Amino acid sequence: METILVLAHTELDGSLAPTALEALGAAKTLQAALPDAKLMIGLAGERVGDAAKAVAASGAARVLGVSGPDFAVSRYATDAAAAEALTRSAGATLVLAAGTARMLRCLPGVAARLGGRADTHVTSLSVADGKVFVSRWYYRQRMEGTLTRAQRPWFIVVDPGSQPAWSGAPGPVAVEEVAVTLTDSARRTTVTGVRQVAADAQTIRPDAELLFVAGAGWTKKQADGQTHVPEAETLIRDFLRLTRASLGSSKSLVDLGGEGQAVLSFLSHLNQIGQTGATPRHPKGLSTCCHGEEPHTVGWRFIGERRAISLDPNCGWARGKADVLYVADAFAVLRKVNELLARG
Amino acid sequence: MSLSFQVVVCGSVVPDPLQTLEPVMTPAGPALKNELMLPVWFDPWAGHALYEAAHLAKQHPGSKVTLVSLGPKAKLQQVLMTIGQKVPFEFAALDGPAGGFTEPAETAGALAEAIAALPGLDRSRLLVFGGWESAARGAGVTLQTIAEKLGIEDVFLGVDELKVLPDGGLEIAERIEGGRHQVSRCAGPPAVLGWATGNLPEPKNNPQVGMMNMRAVMPALQKARPVKLPGEGLTFTAVNVPKQLRQTRIVKDAPVDEIAAEIVEWIRK
Numbered sequence: 001m002e003t004i005l006v007l008a009h010t011e012l013d014g015s016l017a018p019t020a021l022e023a024l025g026a027a028k029t030l031q032a033a034l035p036d037a038k039l040m041i042g043l044a045g046e047r048v049g050d051a052a053k054a055v056a057a058s059g060a061a062r063v064l065g066v067s068g069p070d071f072a073v074s075r076y077a078t079d080a081a082a083a084e085a086l087t088r089s090a091g092a093t094l095v096l097a098a099g100t101a102r103m104l105r106c107l108p109g110v111a112a113r114l115g116g117r118a119d120t121h122v123t124s125l126s127v128a129d130g131k132v133f134v135s136r137w138y139y140r141q142r143m144e145g146t147l148t149r150a151q152r153p154w155f156i157v158v159d160p161g162s163q164p165a166w167s168g169a170p171g172p173v174a175v176e177e178v179a180v181t182l183t184d185s186a187r188r189t190t191v192t193g194v195r196q197v198a199a200d201a202q203t204i205r206p207d208a209e210l211l212f213v214a215g216a217g218w219t220k221k222q223a224d225g226q227t228h229v230p231e232a233e234t235l236i237r238d239f240l241r242l243t244r245a246s247l248g249s250s251k252s253l254v255d256l257g258g259e260g261q262a263v264l265s266f267l268s269h270l271n272q273i274g275q276t277g278a279t280p281r282h283p284k285g286l287s288t289c290c291h292g293e294e295p296h297t298v299g300w301r302f303i304g305e306r307r308a309i310s311l312d313p314n315c316g317w318a319r320g321k322a323d324v325l326y327v328a329d330a331f332a333v334l335r336k337v338n339e340l341l342a343r344g
Numbered sequence: 345m346s347l348s349f350q351v352v353v354c355g356s357v358v359p360d361p362l363q364t365l366e367p368v369m370t371p372a373g374p375a376l377k378n379e380l381m382l383p384v385w386f387d388p389w390a391g392h393a394l395y396e397a398a399h400l401a402k403q404h405p406g407s408k409v410t411l412v413s414l415g416p417k418a419k420l421q422q423v424l425m426t427i428g429q430k431v432p433f434e435f436a437a438l439d440g441p442a443g444g445f446t447e448p449a450e451t452a453g454a455l456a457e458a459i460a461a462l463p464g465l466d467r468s469r470l471l472v473f474g475g476w477e478s479a480a481r482g483a484g485v486t487l488q489t490i491a492e493k494l495g496i497e498d499v500f501l502g503v504d505e506l507k508v509l510p511d512g513g514l515e516i517a518e519r520i521e522g523g524r525h526q527v528s529r530c531a532g533p534p535a536v537l538g539w540a541t542g543n544l545p546e547p548k549n550n551p552q553v554g555m556m557n558m559r560a561v562m563p564a565l566q567k568a569r570p571v572k573l574p575g576e577g578l579t580f581t582a583v584n585v586p587k588q589l590r591q592t593r594i595v596k597d598a599p600v601d602e603i604a605a606e607i608v609e610w611i612r613k
Contacts, residue, residue, distance in 0.1 A: 074526060076488075076499040101520040105501040108448075109488035117449055117577070120483045133581060138444040139359070140479050143367050143585045145374060145445065150577035188531040189498050195517060196524040204523025210611060243611060255545070269504065269541040270523045275361045275479060276388040276541065286607070295361040306590070307610065309603075313596055320589035326603045327596040336604035341611075 002037045002132070004030060005092035006060075007083055009102055010045030012072070016054050018165055019098035024058060025166040026125055026158050027096045033127035040064065042086030043175070044079070046072035052175045057168030064089055065175040070182055077186035079106035084113055085180045093152040094132065099159050107155045116153035123162040140275050141301035160206075161281040161302075203240060203247035203266055210245040211282040211303055212236070213273055215290025216253045217311070217330065219263055228331065233264050235334045242341040246282060248273035250296045274299035288330040292316030309333050347512055348406030349533060350466050351397040352459050353433070354474035354490065355390025356415040356442040357423050359383070361479065367583040373575055374445045374583040384419050386427045389475025393539040395547060396506065397473050398431030404508065407469075409433040412458050414451055415442035417568050424561050429554035430547045435564040436462060440571030444480035445580065450573040452489030458569075459494060467534050476502045476538035484538065491536040498535040500528065504542055 006027045008020035024041070031037045041060045043051050048065035055063070066082040083106055087095055095116075097103040104120055111118035123144075124135045134156055135146045196202065218232040240247055249264075249271045256263045272278065275295035285303035290296055292308060293316045300306060300321070307324045308317035317325045326333065359365060359382045366377040376382065386394075394411060401407035410433060413420050417439040424435070438454055459465070459472065472491070477484045484501060491499045502519035509515055512532045517525040519540050595603060 074520070075528070076491075077497040101502060101518070101526075104484055105488065105499060105518075108483075108485035109492045109499065111485075112449060112452070112489040112492040117447075118483075118485050120485060136483075138481060138583070139365055140361070140482060142365050143583055145367075145580055145583040147578060147580045149579070185497050189528050191526060191528045192515075193527050194520070194524050195527055196522070202523060206522060254541075269543070270519065272541065284611070286611075293362070294364075298361075305610070307607065313594060318592055318594055320592055322592050323590050324593045324595060326598070326607070327594060328598070328600060328603050332600045333603050333607070336600050337607050340604055340608045 002034050002093045003040065003091055004037055004094045004096065005040045005042050005087060005090040007042045007044075007086060007095055007097040007103070007107070008051070009074070009079070009100070010043060010048055010051045014045065014047050014050040016051045017098070017100070019100055019160040021165040021167065022160065022163040023096045023098040023158055024055060026163040028058065028166055030094070030096070030125055030127065030132065034130070034132070040090045040092065042066075042083075042090060044071050044082035044086065048175060052173045053170045055168070056171035056173040058166060062090065063173050063175050064178050066178050066180050070187070073191040074102040074105075075189050075191060076106055076109065077189065078182060080109050080113070081180050081182060081186060083107060083110045085178045087114060087153055089176075089178045093154065095153050095155045097155070097157050099157045103157055107157055111153065111155045114153055115151070116155060117149050117151045118155040118157065119147070119149075120157040122156050122158045125156065137301070140298045141279050142298055201266065204270060205244065205246040206280065208244055208246040209283050210243055211248055211280060211285040212239060212243070212245040213248040213250065213285065213287045213290055214253060214264060214267070215250045215288060215296075216256065217289025219253065219256060222331065223329075229264065231331065233266070235331065235338065236264065237266070238338045239334055239341075242338060245286075246280065247271055248278070248280065248299070250274060250290045251276055287317060287322070288334065292321050297321050346406070347508060348404050348469060349400060349471050350469045351401060351407065351409045351471045351473055352462065353390065353394045353397045353409060353411050354455050354472065354486070355387050355394060355411065356413045357384040357419045358387045358479040360385055366585065369583070374580050375443060379443060380416070384423055386423045387475055387478045387480070389477060389479070389539060391427065391546070392542045392544070393473040393475055393537075394427070394433070395431060395544045396539055396542045398433065398547070399544055400506065400508070410436060410462060412436045412455055414438040414440050414454055414571060416440075417565055421565055424557070426549075428557035428561055429549040429551060432553050432556060435557070435561045437564050437568035438571045439568040441573055442480065444482070445583070446481065446573045447575045447578050448481060448483050448485040449489055450575070452486045453493060454571045454573070455486070456490045456493035459490070470534040472496065472534070472536040474538055476540055487536050487538045494534070496534045496536050498530045500535065501538040502540045503537045504540050506537065
């Protein structure tokens with residue numbers, strides 16, 4: 001009989017992030033498919049009361065909590081100590097959590113500590129013959145594997161956006177506080193803050209409907225034999241402002257910046273999509289000035305509708321990687337698109 | 345205050361990203377078709393970690409960088425001919441599988457043993473670097489497992505920046521959600537850092553560095569201990585390449601106004 005524990009950390013305001021509710025949704029589905037499986041919830045954070053109330057209707061047999069100022073911040077030593085204590089207290093055999101930066105950092109270590117195993121970036125879960133199976137991608141989203149494990153506890157970290165979120169009415173719930181004794185060595189690291197660009201300049205928007213990818217072509221010589229980087233910057237910035245799209249870039253464009261060449265000033269490695277970058281989830285994606293070869297397009301695995309603008313009719317996008325390829329000058333097209341968008 | 349570090353970088357080979365990869369099932373589990381024939385690269389994230397390690401060592405005289413690799417000996421030799429020309433390092437090798445379907449806990453166990461066995465290992469100066477993920481398994485599990493096996497309590501993942509503070513502390517910027525960085529201060533080594541891309545460009549090849557490295561690399565490869573990763577308790581039931589070929593509509597010779605109007609309509613839909 002499996003004991004399923006959903007592990008989540010609370011946000012700074014004490015709430016639960018939507019991704020945690022996705023992990024809970026996956027756990028509920030798993031519980032329904034596993035006869036006699038018990039569901040428990042483990043929360044960690046500065047305070048966990050509000051988060052516990054939010055999942056009161058989930059049907060969890062126990063809601064466990066680790067709370068206190070030491071658990072407010074995202075830090076490996078304290079996060080791992082909290083997750084270890086919650087897992088032990090629950091006697092969990094399956095531990096589900098959302099793939100947040102915080103969970104991805106600590107849970108594999110906790111699995112090692114408890115003699116279990118961890119699988120991250122899980123995109124689906126299923127049950128057959130009483131066994132749990134998970135699917136995840138390998139080789140940068142090029143192939144999908146389905147696997148099961150004998151070891152317990154088995155930590156399953158699900159990719160955000162891959163599972164339907166659980167929803168239910170908040171209500172009163174009794175939280176069983178789990179005590180964690182920290183040594184001084186667990187406090188060797190202190191979190192000093194979060195660095196982010198100004199809200200207006202933030203071009204990475206995980207919740208955006210549209211991903212806009214700028215390829216290296218924007219910085220290359222155009223038909224007049226000159227580069228037009230300042231104009232490219234203006235066009236892309238205007239497009240992002242008008243559409244609220246998230247900005248991605250191909251590796252080659254980001255690398256040019258590292259080599260000191262003139263590039264789009266607002267791009268950093270964080271915008272990178274593909275083989276050595278992110279694999280974001282957006283309903284739509286528009287690629288511009290990118291040749292659409294495999295190292296770039298593996299980052300498009302979870303983009304729904306794909307369109308591309310390229311001058312090369314034989315580029316990678318034309319070979320079944322995009323739904324529509326516009327063979328055109330991206331400068332001219334984007335200029336007109338911005339004009340139409342601005343008209344409303 | 346004079347500071348020096350003993351930086352151990354974990355990294356291995358991955359298939360060239362331009363190659364077509366096809367999975368096959370073998371009695372030992374899934375693998376890549378013609379895996380031994382595929383050209384390989386040094387994993388890009390591990391590469392960033394190695395360049396950052398070399399940069400750190402250069403800034404702090406007396407520091408030492410050791411690359412610890414678990415991979416097929418012949419493939420390691422192949423990539424070291426290239427990566428060995430980039431930055432100076434010492435080398436320790438384990439001869440075993442490096443594919444995406446290997447079990448990270450077992451990989452980590454072998455690497456942790458190799459790190460613990462490094463001659464003159466000084467935990468008070470030890471920084472373990474690696475890629476936060478890889479272009480093979482891409483799990484982001486190995487480094488934390490190594491940390492647990494080595495008893496290191498400070499782990500950072502998705503690192504883009506490391507600064508050594510005057511008091512010997514470390515200021516570390518890690519990637520978090522929404523294109524942001526969390527900045528932390530760690531009292532000092534030992535620590536484990538899983539690098540994202542960092543901010544350094546790929547160093548140019550330097551044949552002199554290559555010659556120096558190869559003097560140590562070849563004996564290390566010859567001494568590479570064979571490692572088996574049985575994947576205990578792990579069963580794959582399927583590995584498939586998704587059939588996602590789309591029927592691409594190619595719009596050619598259309599006026600810009602028409603294309604722009606179609607794109608705007610699609611965005612607004």
